[in-house]
Amino acid sequence: MAAAQLDSAELHRWLRARRSTRRFLAQPVPADVLARVLETAAYAPNAHNRQPWRFVILESEDSRRQLAEELGREFAAALEAEGLSAEQIAAQLARSAARLQEAPAAVLLCLDASVLDTYADPARTQGELQMAMQSVALAGGQLLLAAHAEGLGGVWVCAPLFAQQAARQALGLPQSWQAQGVLLLGYPAGEPAPRPRQPIDEIVRRV
Numbered sequence: 237m238a239a240a241q242l243d244s245a246e247l248h249r250w251l252r253a254r255r256s257t258r259r260f261l262a263q264p265v266p267a268d269v270l271a272r273v274l275e276t277a278a279y280a281p282n283a284h285n286r287q288p289w290r291f292v293i294l295e296s297e298d299s300r301r302q303l304a305e306e307l308g309r310e311f312a313a314a315l316e317a318e319g320l321s322a323e324q325i326a327a328q329l330a331r332s333a334a335r336l337q338e339a340p341a342a343v344l345l346c347l348d349a350s351v352l353d354t355y356a357d358p359a360r361t362q363g364e365l366q367m368a369m370q371s372v373a374l375a376g377g378q379l380l381l382a383a384h385a386e387g388l389g390g391v392w393v394c395a396p397l398f399a400q401q402a403a404r405q406a407l408g409l410p411q412s413w414q415a416q417g418v419l420l421l422g423y424p425a426g427e428p429a430p431r432p433r434q435p436i437d438e439i440v441r442r443v
């Protein structure tokens with residue numbers, strides 16, 4: 237159902253019905269649908285209206301493969317440090333690479349640090365960077381909701397955050413672009429079970 241036709245109770249239900257979707261039909265996401273989703277994502281609230289988000293559509297098989305390889309290198313090192321066996325590492329890397337390569341659409345969500353103000357006070361500069369991360373995260377959330385409005389499912393995968401230089405290198409991105417995550421999108425293969433939420437009284441405090 238289109239969000240515009242919903243009354244507020246239905247709209248809340250619709251918002252709560254978004255799920256992280258990890259299994260997709262082998263059906264492409266039309267370019268105009270993806271373009272609409274990204275454009276709506278860019279309406280997210282953001283600090284100073286600086287719009288620090290950047291979206292890298294991973295269109296070619298080559299870009300997906302290169303990103304998967306670079307992320308895999310970093311991931312392997314982390315898993316090795318955790319003490320996993322070579323077999324376990326290989327299995328995890330294969331699973332992660334397949335997820336990235338097989339998703340019908342994939343968008344690397346980046347923060348462009350070049351648009352941020354810098355200050356003599358390092359704490360203030362750090363605060364600006366945090367606000368930019370908050371802004372980019374809001375765009376990521378809005379992107380997932382815009383995808384939901386199109387009948388798409390999606391999931392935010394954090395791996396590129398831990399391999400920012402590798403992601404830049406794999407995709408030839410500017411030095412100031414900091415990968416925050418990759419959003420995998422597609423038409424859902426089944427409805428994922430809802431993940432439980434904490435009771436509202438446990439997370440709200442009235443003072």
Ligand SMILES: Cc1cc2nc3c(=O)[nH]c(=O)nc-3n(C[C@H](O)[C@H](O)[C@H](O)COP(=O)(O)O)c2cc1C
Pocket residue numbers: 254255256257258391392393394395417430431
């Ligand atoms: C910043 C962030 C990072 C995430 N990283 C991953 C990830 O690396 N892999 C994954 O499968 N899901 C990831 N997720 C999805 C969460 O697991 C999911 O949102 C959470 O379990 C709640 O489920 P729901 O989105 O279906 O409500 C991430 C979500 C966010 C917002």
